[in-house]
Amino acid sequence: MSLQVTTAEPWRFKRDRFADISQEVHSLPLPSRALEVTTVPPVALKNATNKTIASVPKRVETIAALASRAIDTSPNSVELEVWEGVVLGLDPSKKYMKVKLEAKSQSIESHTAEISMDRVPEQDLDLVRPGAIFYLSLFDQTTKGTVRNSQELRFRRRPDWSSQQIKRIQADAKALAGKMRARPASA
Amino acid sequence: MINYGAAPLSHELEVTLFGPGYGESIAVHFGEGYWMLVDSCLDPFTKKPAAETYLTQLGVSADNVRAIVASHWHDDHVRGLSRLVNIYPKAELQVSAVFSNQEAQVFLATFNGNAAPKLTRGTSEMYAAVASRKEVFHLLQRQSVVELELSALGVTARANALSPVHPALSSFVARMATYIPTQHGGTTIGEAPSELAPNIEAVAIHIDWGTTAVLLGSDLEEHARFGWSALLADDWVSARRPADIYKISHHGSATAHLQQKWTSLLQHHPVACLTPFNLGSVHLPTDDDRARIRLLTPHAYTASGATRKPQIQSDKLKRLNDICTSLSRLNAGFGAVRARKDISATHWRVELFGAAQKL
Numbered sequence: 001m002s003l004q005v006t007t008a009e010p011w012r013f014k015r016d017r018f019a020d021i022s023q024e025v026h027s028l029p030l031p032s033r034a035l036e037v038t039t040v041p042p043v044a045l046k047n048a049t050n051k052t053i054a055s056v057p058k059r060v061e062t063i064a065a066l067a068s069r070a071i072d073t074s075p076n077s078v079e080l081e082v083w084e085g086v087v088l089g090l091d092p093s094k095k096y097m098k099v100k101l102e103a104k105s106q107s108i109e110s111h112t113a114e115i116s117m118d119r120v121p122e123q124d125l126d127l128v129r130p131g132a133i134f135y136l137s138l139f140d141q142t143t144k145g146t147v148r149n150s151q152e153l154r155f156r157r158r159p160d161w162s163s164q165q166i167k168r169i170q171a172d173a174k175a176l177a178g179k180m181r182a183r184p185a186s187a
Numbered sequence: 188m189i190n191y192g193a194a195p196l197s198h199e200l201e202v203t204l205f206g207p208g209y210g211e212s213i214a215v216h217f218g219e220g221y222w223m224l225v226d227s228c229l230d231p232f233t234k235k236p237a238a239e240t241y242l243t244q245l246g247v248s249a250d251n252v253r254a255i256v257a258s259h260w261h262d263d264h265v266r267g268l269s270r271l272v273n274i275y276p277k278a279e280l281q282v283s284a285v286f287s288n289q290e291a292q293v294f295l296a297t298f299n300g301n302a303a304p305k306l307t308r309g310t311s312e313m314y315a316a317v318a319s320r321k322e323v324f325h326l327l328q329r330q331s332v333v334e335l336e337l338s339a340l341g342v343t344a345r346a347n348a349l350s351p352v353h354p355a356l357s358s359f360v361a362r363m364a365t366y367i368p369t370q371h372g373g374t375t376i377g378e379a380p381s382e383l384a385p386n387i388e389a390v391a392i393h394i395d396w397g398t399t400a401v402l403l404g405s406d407l408e409e410h411a412r413f414g415w416s417a418l419l420a421d422d423w424v425s426a427r428r429p430a431d432i433y434k435i436s437h438h439g440s441a442t443a444h445l446q447q448k449w450t451s452l453l454q455h456h457p458v459a460c461l462t463p464f465n466l467g468s469v470h471l472p473t474d475d476d477r478a479r480i481r482l483l484t485p486h487a488y489t490a491s492g493a494t495r496k497p498q499i500q501s502d503k504l505k506r507l508n509d510i511c512t513s514l515s516r517l518n519a520g521f522g523a524v525r526a527r528k529d530i531s532a533t534h535w536r537v538e539l540f541g542a543a544q545k546l
Contacts, residue, residue: 101507109498109517111514112517113507113512160376165368168301169293169296170296172318173295176318179317179322180286181325182324183332185331186348187345
């Protein structure tokens with residue numbers, strides 16, 4: 001479905017129409033902070049009959065911007081394959097990383113490879129270490145009738161260990177400790 | 188699926204090395220139907236542990252497996268280990284003595300996939316195996332792995348741990364501790380390393396039947412204080428019977444090579460076998476490694492010698508090659524090297540299965 005929502009467009013939406021857009025935005029893979037703007041109070045819409053989007057509450061503007069940005073790329077992008085990667089190691093010069101790649105489609109067996117650090121987005125460089133997880137997406141993007149090969153490599157960012165997780169770890173480790181026995185010395 | 192033929196006779200000894208290209212597992216027949224398994228890898232045909240597929244095909248009773256040794260925790264040595272531990276309930280599970288240390292246990296628990304799902308390595312397989320048992324035994328140099336009185340054969344089979352050496356424990360734990368969260372939090376969730384080099388924690392095993400011996404080198408690497416040099420400096424180790432069969436340590440790498448090992452712990456021109464290791468541009472053994480090993484023995488074999496060319500549809504391969512270099516299959520060409528001998532015979536008979544070949 002193609003939605004044309006821009007900040008310049010006059011405000012003509014009915015309530016149910018906006019609900020459709022809201023649903024659409026909810027399903028988009030956007031950061032959680034972006035989703036909060038989809039809960040627009042109906043009363044704001046009802047009172048907005050003769051206004052342009054530019055003059056309705058700021059939250060509505062944000063919805064329009066998000067929807068516009070997402071719609072711009074999604075229908076024109078065809079996913080070729082998404083790989084979940086694990087960094088296995090870095091070469092001594094730290095110019096490339098050795099990785100294991102597993103296709104999300106699971107139709108391809110695991111492979112290993114090397115990827116230049118130049119491919120890693122600058123904001124993710126601090127995450128590159130043995131064991132780090134990343135996603136490598138290959139897709140075809142069509143813009144004005146031209147198909148372009150596109151890819152995205154993004155690392156998974158992790159939070160701090162929570163106290164609950166640490167408690168769980170301590171309990172699991174304690175369970176192991178009680179099982180350990182030394183083998184007898186050789187005869 | 189590979190047809191392995193018949194089980195060894197009661198008076199035949201056997202060492203079989205399985206390798207899928209990334210992974211390693213060993214099955215040892217002590218004689219009189221008793222077995223030991225060292226490490227675990229998966230058979231790509233059955234998707235089960237290679238040793239399980241093998242012993243099932245030979246008709247070995249589960250009760251006759253006496254020990255399962257996890258020589259170390261790396262992913263390529265523990266795949267399917269937790270399943271092996273469950274299907275051979277009478278086999279003792281034995282691990283490196285590094286896991287007798289509290290920090291090492293916390294390391295396993297941290298990366299077992301419970302506290303943080305998907306945050307795992309070989310650690311989750313090791314943890315699952317250890318957690319499923321009431322008792323787990325740890326091995327240090329000079330400790331007995333298995334001792335069997337083979338009354339019908341009139342011999343005692345003794346498998347002993349040659350490593351890890353005691354000083355290696357604290358060194359290993361210090362390295363491992365950097366990956367575990369502090370007790371009061373505030374530590375960012377990291378990932379378990381795929382390995383901590385050099386490998387000083389692995390359990391190398393020497394098996395002696397009184398007239399013949401086998402050396403299983405695991406992934407133990409060379410290090411003056413913690414590796415092969417440290418082992419050979421020990422009088423008890425250097426007094427072991429030189430082995431006829433050698434499972435070459437650490438996939439034949441130069442980092443695990445020590446000339447003295449070939450003169451002190453091995454017979455002249457032993458049967459030597461290895462599994463390859465494939466990681467990005469790192470392919471073990473390298474051409475130099477192969478040449479070096481061939482100079483040391485004419486009886487050298489690899490469990491998996493097949494191609495590692497990528498197996499991906501051409502459109503996806505072309506695109507991946509724009510981004511990656513050294514792209515290769517993780518597992519390529521599963522095979523097995525089997526050495527058998529009658530206990531009274533002087534020579535071992537070597538058989539190659541699947542993708543196994545001469546080095």
